[in-house]
Amino acid sequence: MATSSSDKPNAPTGTPKPMAPGDQAPEGTPGTGEDVCPRCGGSGRIGGSACPECGGRGKIVKGIGGA
Ligand SMILES: [Zn+2]
Incomplete structure (x- = not known):
């Protein structure tokens, strides 16, 4: 009796993307924008491992326009 398929039992609602x-x-988010990760410089990797600051994306989301 599965009325809805869900393979994430602990998935919180309202968080479509992991931060x-x-x-x-x-x-x-309005007023924010992606920028090159200052920690890894956009490579997404530090010392052969995924950058802990950006999660390996090489970019971070930060406020823009002096917010
Ligand atoms: Zn990084």
Whole structure:
């Protein structure tokens, strides 16, 4: 009797995308924009491992326009 398929029992609602530790806001938030991760310089990797700041994306979301 599965009325809805869900393979994520602990998935919270309202979080369509995971945020990296370096993100100041969820991706797509008005007044924010992606910028090159200052920690890894956009490579997404540090010392052969995924950058902990951007989660390996090489970019972080931060406020723009002096918000
Ligand atoms: Zn990074």
